Amino acid sequence: MQMMVFWAAAGGMTALGAAALARAVLRRPRPHTAPDLDVYRQQLAELDRDVARAAVSAEDADRLRVEISRRMLEADRAARPSSTALGRGWGIAGVAALTALALPLYLHLGAPGYPDLGLADRVERIEASRADRPSQAEAERTAPPADRPVDPPYAGLVQQLRDAVAARPDDIAGLRLLVRNEAALGNYAAAATAQRHLISLGSDTDGDQLGTLGELMVRAAGGYVSPEAESVLRQGLSRNPDQPTALYLMGMTMAQGGRPDLAYRYLNHALRVAPDAAWRTDVLAIMPDIAMRAGVAWTPPEAAPTDIAALPPEDQARAVQGMVDGLAARLNSDGGDAEEWMRLMRAYAVLGRPDAARDAWQRGRAAMTTDDDRAALDAALAELGLE
Known part of the structure; x- marks a missing residue:
């Protein structure tokens, strides 16, 4: 019942507004009369007669003709409708048309009677849809x-x-x-x-x-x-919040699942910790759109400087960790030669992660196909004192 009363009132107000505007547009303006024009014409005729009777000199007659003509032009200009009034009329016509179309357009495209959907409700529906996706x-x-x-x-x-x-x-x-x-x-x-x-x-x-x-x-x-x-x-x-591959994949699934807010957090973090990841270019390309949909003012990260020592101490640690994680993710995914695995082992040792260095040695050794490569990895482990 309340909805019916609301729509009846809204429809009535829209109709009255449209009618008032239409009346203002369609009403003909009263013609402007200029009775002075006839008077000025008569004055010109009398001036010619006075010149013919020699009652007025030719010099005075020319001066009077100029003055009378000037007054005639001003009277004629006042009798014409101004361009501003015409423009205002077209503006009112446009508003009237839009007002008249607003209600039927909303009834066609809108959702009358649909309640307001708050942010919490929208997130709940999105998460329910994501939970119902294929296994x-x-x-x-x-x-x-x-x-x-x-x-x-x-x-x-x-x-x-x-x-x-x-x-x-x-x-x-x-x-x-x-x-x-x-x-x-x-x-x-x-x-x-x-x-x-x-x-x-x-x-x-x-x-x-x-x-x-x-x-x-x-x-x-x-x-x-x-x-x-x-x-x-x-x-x-949960074990490593800076794991690049997991951050990247979580960001992509959130972007595809309608959660740009979470996608922005994951992908922005991934860009910080993995400056040399293979997917970095693709993420940089989609981040402006994701940030816009998340309502965040995003600034692309600057290219990592080649001289890490020039960075502040906290940024140095973050940059080194990001490079190491990126190298580890690439080797785990695509493999690499003995030199790359040894580089990863040394990096873990420098970061004070001996268990990770031994794990890299085992993974690299298992991936090698020659005895020389396996021996090189064994020597690197011994050099690091991690036997």
Whole structure:
């Protein structure tokens, strides 16, 4: 009943306003009369007669004609409607038209009777929709298969590795090698399974292994972040809040799930801790839009200076940590040579993280294919005093 009264009142007020404006536009202005014009014409005629009778000199007659003509022009100008009045009339016409169209347009496009939806209610609905999205298993079933050419000898070696890991399922080095090679073949689901078992053996010390698992799950789902993958990424961030891969993937899933406020926080943090990440350019490209939708005034981060020693102490630590985390994420995802793994080991040692340095040595050693590379990693471990 209240809604009916409201709409009746609103409709009546709109109709009255539109009618008043339309009346003002359509009403014809009263014509302006200029009776003085006839008087001035008569004066000119009498002036000609006076000149003919020699009652007025020619010089005085010219002066009088100029004055009478000037007064005629002023009277004629006063009789014409001004351009300002015409413009005002068109303005009133436009307002009248918009007023008349406002109510039917809202009834067509709006939602009469729909209650105001506060921020808390909107967030609750978005989160309910995100919780109802497809599972990891459903996403993997519909994900396109990896179309990668496989060299038969290499495929045979990977099969031997699978058999060896099946025979010794708790071999950490074998599992790490299997994760890397399954991922190289595009078998991300199998790589995620091996990575999950690796984590269950307690080899994760700083959240990087969980970040790797989350990335493998996302790749197995064709780039989609499932609820299960999101849970893994959150666990990784709970152990290491600066884990670059987890921050990046969490930011992307929040952006796609209608939470630009959270996407901004994750991605802005990811940009700070991973100055050399492969996805950095893509994130910088989408950040203006995400910041706008989040209602945040965002300034792109400056390029990291080459001379870290020139930074303040707190910024030095942050820059070094970001570079180390970025290197670790890249090696875990794409692999690298012995020199890169040794660089990561030394970086962890400098940061006072000996367990992480030993973990990098184990992962790098498992990824090497020659005895010389493995020996170089062993020597680097001994040089650091971490045997």
